[in-house]
Amino acid sequence: MRYFPVNLDLRKRPAVVVGGGAVALRKCGSLLEADASITVIAPRLHPALRELGEQGRVKLRERTYASGDLAGAAIVFTATGDLTVDMEVAREAKGLGIPVDVAGSPDLGTCVSPAVVARGDLIITVSTGGRAPALAGLVRREIEERFGEEYSAVAALFGAIREKLLTENRGAAYNKCLFERLAGHDMPHLYRQRAFAEIDRLLLELLGPGYSHAELGVVEKEPE
The missing domain is CATH 3.40.50.720 (NAD(P)-binding Rossmann-like Domain)
Structure with missing residues (x-):
């Protein structure tokens, strides 16, 4: 490389x-x-x-x-x-x-x-080291189709959760476990379905009080 x-x-x-x-x-x-x-x-x-x-x-x-x-x-x-x-x-x-x-x-x-796909704070880059820009562009387009705007919402939510968890000093291992459990619930799919109430229910179940969209200050933005 x-x-x-x-x-x-x-x-x-x-x-x-x-x-x-x-x-x-x-x-x-x-x-x-x-x-x-x-x-x-x-x-x-x-x-x-x-x-x-x-x-x-x-x-x-x-x-x-x-x-x-x-x-x-x-x-x-x-x-x-x-x-x-x-x-x-x-x-x-x-x-x-x-x-x-x-x-x-x-x-x-x-x-x-590199070729770039940006979904809010989620940034995905593709590079061939300048040797095959057309290939990098092809892969970028495939990534754009695979990762829609719902990933911007997931990135914003996970970022807000992480900031709050860091203030609670629960420890890296605990935080990692929580995010693995969150990731297992296919949050992008829930955002595509505009299932904001279901997401808040999951957040309450997994994280406890204080982690709803409103309490985290995350706007419930529908994917474009």
Whole structure:
């Protein structure tokens, strides 16, 4: 396994995207979902990127990349379509110890972007190390069909339960046993059936008082 899988917290952290085309736009979309602070550097910009700049959602530097542009970045993406420029960006990023993703030439970078399926706090990623993006996309679509929006509700519920359990200091072994019992009741199916009352009944039976949707502050949201 060449790449070590890890999730990065990029909230409010600086990310640099070098390139102004459709690929750069997709990278910006993912970074915006991660709440990163994005700077785009390119002499020509996709209209949608320009619109993001006008909205104040990304910072635009409408010029060619120059040495020093990566200073302070937490992560770098380069997608210029010009191998010489991409190599220069990758070289500077590596010298600064900044993770860099080189679109179309993964061997030049130090990280790659996986295909992603997000269901609330549940994030499932698929990667072929940049060698077969079409295959990663195929697997992602299969995962999207298998894991619907009900998993977002389950993730929110389990997260709220875990936070409350941690305040009660019942111990890791006890908590693990409880979650295994919860998982055995196919919560995703119950959410698909909108069986909120049944879920609350199970929570009362397994966890005791104080763990209903209302008491946990979890919204009973119906799957889309």
